[in-house]
Amino acid sequence: MYRTHTCGELRIQNVNDTVTLSGWVQKARNLGGMTFVDLRDRYGITQFVFDMESNTELCEKARKLGREFVVSITGKVAERQSKNDKIPTGAVEIIADDITILSKSAIPPFTIEDNTDGGDELRMKYRYLDLRRSCVRENLILRHKMGIEVRNYLDQLNFIETETPVLIKSTPEGARDFIVPSRMNQGEFYALPQSPQVFKQLLMISGFDRYYQIVKCFRDEDLRADRQPEFTQIDCEMAFVEQDDILDTFEGLTKHLFKKLKNVEMNFKFPRLDYADAMEFYGNDKPDIRFDMKFVDLSVIAKGSDFKVFDEAEYIGAICAAGCATYTRKQLDALTDFVKKPQIGAKGLVYLRYNEDGSYKSSVDKFYGEEQLQKWAEACNAKPGDLILILVGEKAKTLPQLSELRLEMGNQLGLRDKNVYAPLWVVDFPLLEWDEDSERFHAMHHPFTSPKKEDLHMLETDPGKVRANAYDLVINGVEIGGGSIRIHDTELQARMFKHLGFTDEEAQAQFGFLMNAFKYGAPPHGGIAFGFDRLASMFAGIESIRDVIAFPKNNSGRDVMIDSPSPIAEAQMVELGLDYRKKLK
Amino acid sequence: MYRTHTCGELRIQNVNDTVTLSGWVQKARNLGGMTFVDLRDRYGITQFVFDMESNTELCEKARKLGREFVVSITGKVAERQSKNDKIPTGAVEIIADDITILSKSAIPPFTIEDNTDGGDELRMKYRYLDLRRSCVRENLILRHKMGIEVRNYLDQLNFIETETPVLIKSTPEGARDFIVPSRMNQGEFYALPQSPQVFKQLLMISGFDRYYQIVKCFRDEDLRADRQPEFTQIDCEMAFVEQDDILDTFEGLTKHLFKKLKNVEMNFKFPRLDYADAMEFYGNDKPDIRFDMKFVDLSVIAKGSDFKVFDEAEYIGAICAAGCATYTRKQLDALTDFVKKPQIGAKGLVYLRYNEDGSYKSSVDKFYGEEQLQKWAEACNAKPGDLILILVGEKAKTLPQLSELRLEMGNQLGLRDKNVYAPLWVVDFPLLEWDEDSERFHAMHHPFTSPKKEDLHMLETDPGKVRANAYDLVINGVEIGGGSIRIHDTELQARMFKHLGFTDEEAQAQFGFLMNAFKYGAPPHGGIAFGFDRLASMFAGIESIRDVIAFPKNNSGRDVMIDSPSPIAEAQMVELGLDYRKKLK
Structure with a gap:
């Protein structure tokens, strides 16, 4: 023993x-x-x-x-x-x-302590040693507990966890699929699922009523920081529901998890915000509402004083940073540098100090008198001691710039406390978005999302205006989950495919089985998917999802511990009937 | 609403x-x-x-x-x-x-009733309608409940459910891998896991102590009836354990599931049987012990009476079918036909009736007197009224033939009651098995299985005799789970790889990270994996695992509902740097 x-x-x-x-x-x-x-x-x-x-x-x-x-x-x-x-x-x-x-043990390449001396690369290579550190292990135990609590909550609500296939079919829509060559059917391929979307809809058509699955999904995308080619979702679908039923159910799940994992009671209804308002007031479809600092549109009141930059701008947007009138020249210059960074791309920053003594000082004093500046301050609901920051330009470009500035000011003012959680439902997303490259509309969510009934009449005449029954759960500025009420009608689905540029043949070849399924009695249904990794990292209080994954891949999609992907034997290629396009070195 | x-x-x-x-x-x-x-x-x-x-x-x-x-x-x-x-x-x-x-609904292609008029093919194609039948849905709800109970049991024992990667590395050992071409690393491939074997061992080396996962695994094999290219396992591993600890823990899991899902109390210790005895007495490494009818070796006592067939046989094996002395000529002929079927392959069947009146009648009366036949009956522990059935030949071939005959007699005598459950641990499997094709030894379980200490000295001299710390859980003649105590020592692991025909370079390329991990303090560990689909189908009381899988594939590995695998766009091939070996029609 x-x-x-x-x-x-x-x-x-x-x-x-x-x-x-x-x-x-x-x-x-x-x-x-x-x-x-x-x-x-x-x-x-x-x-x-x-x-x-x-x-x-x-x-x-x-x-x-x-x-x-x-x-x-x-x-x-x-x-x-x-x-x-x-x-x-x-x-x-x-x-x-x-x-x-x-x-026995050789001397480990880094110390097995919470405060280790090992760098990222080394710890990835020796992940099995990194996992010995209690801080890393605790993250994975938290992840395990999260799984238990997700299941507890959903099981008790009669959701059935149902496994959907991993070897499925490639679809051209959306992100790139990983594909799997078939040996028994040479020249044909399976694809790994980006989500079990179609299968969960079929389960609703099968009368499963409430489905969920904690499930691996796959996307062959160029990896940005903190994306993994394989990731885990809490995938859910319900039948005979309207949007409110889903929001209520998964607001309940979120509260349950916060209570069980963080001992945080959320005894309030999560606020809901239209996508349009989210963009207008936060410049962002996932606003961090731990703090207010909404955008104020000065486009009307700040024009007409012969200040060309303002007069010619499509949009003049302001935020009010409370108590920051004391910001020094140096601090203001740093903010200007911040918004001019290439990844933000603003041309400059206009400020207006509303000093404690009631006086105004701005970087555009030349063009505006005290009375005008006072109007701005009033529009921004500013108090003496506040600082107003203004960006101008094309509206579509300026809103996200102002969003970055708002978040930065939130950081500087300590308004983004890690221990405060501000959940938010963003609703009424647009159904379609214009894609410049392909010069056609894409489904913003996915092609199965239903348009709002009251907007349906614009589908042919003004498709960009049609709103969808789609929603995201955002916590502290991070998108935690998203979903929609689906189309459950063959004709509307066919109309959607047409709008998305599918020919009838393409739609039939890709989704014929779903359209066919609609013909045999499809219930109204909708669902949501939560990013399991993202949620776990939030509960763990860490930035990267890598730290809540036992064996993550690096930014090139490589597992440096097992050294994968890697070449395979020529015999395997022969069996699969495949060859390399260019000869390998 | x-x-x-x-x-x-x-x-x-x-x-x-x-x-x-x-x-x-x-x-x-x-x-x-x-x-x-x-x-x-x-x-x-x-x-x-x-x-x-x-x-x-x-x-x-x-x-x-x-x-x-x-x-x-x-x-x-x-x-x-x-x-x-x-x-x-x-x-x-x-x-x-x-x-x-x-x-609305079109008229369904088959009736949505438990007793449907739809054939297999049609129901597979319209799986979403088949799933509406309550008997099908109930199987999947049972599967869901099984998942809940597996997790309840293991969670309470401090096992941590940990996700291991799906995009891993191809290994030449064992069954064929599905592979996934990498786009970001052209010419390189991931493989889908046949099991998370190496990762769970690494987790033990990481100190996770107790790991489990309900996990999808993949095998690109020519599909026999009732095999699926993707299947689900309950995969487990424990550190600081000996074989008995694992057997006890998972005997407990099995009892828990029977109690919760079937209301069957198993208030007994599961019997354990050596592999050697399983082969000797049942001709099978997964004996159905709902009934006894063990093999009796008559090789010694039945020889020397100038009956050439017996005298020249390596092995003469008998089973005793209680109360079957009344079998007619016709019934005996049918049994002879049964054992002569190509898939069984016996040359003939010898019978010995021990009649109720104490007399004997056999198909080889010519060669044997009453006294000799009585000796056989005594060896078989037969009573008046019993029937002894005898097969002869090469031992390795005759044992499995006799096994088939035993199971058939079990069926005929109604000894294989679906509502009786007879669990059994088969232990002490051979470490290696000889492969005729490649003319070398293969790992019977997998290359990480540890040899028994007391047999280790034969590894070089008589490798076929070395027994492993390997075990299977068998219920009613079906293999439900299997596992082993692993090697946790670099040198022994290297020695094993050598025996399995790996060069040092190959071992290093494939499993270098595992051998390296052993160098930093590996605890003794072992584990087990249960076939989740198989177990679910047993609890559902059905033969096929297909019926407990929401969207199964057919025997050609094809999902006929979504029509997958299927061709992909040429652009996808180009992106992956792949071409077809033969031009497609």
């Missing part, structure tokens, strides 16, 4: 018990004639004592243990003279009387 | 409530001036009544409803005059006063 207890288990009431523990040597130190060994496992750390005088041989053996050796030690539990309050086992130590080395 | 209640919810105490239900029209019938509509959803069936006299317009609308129309009906709950005891809602009906058609 390798152990009677774990390394996190022994307490003062175990004193005099004879126990055996197994684990990794965290550290060993000699003090006079004694040797102390800290043994670590997933559950904690326990201290062992070896006495050179009373048991020389054993103590010498202990002195030869290196860090990360795996050992099994037997001994008697004793009360510690100097207790360690920081760990739950700190009241006891074990007087060792036998030790078995189960496995 | 589409519904106030489900179709399985209303009871006598709801009488006079005004309710709205939504669902599918199961059937409609006219009786005098009344029309009765049965509305179905996942939860049940409720009867609606339309009265031609009191509400002509509505009743006429109801009479136009076809099967599988999706409707929402409002009305008042009333007590039924002739109650239907067969369904929970049978005490009430709803007097309809409004009806909304949500979706």
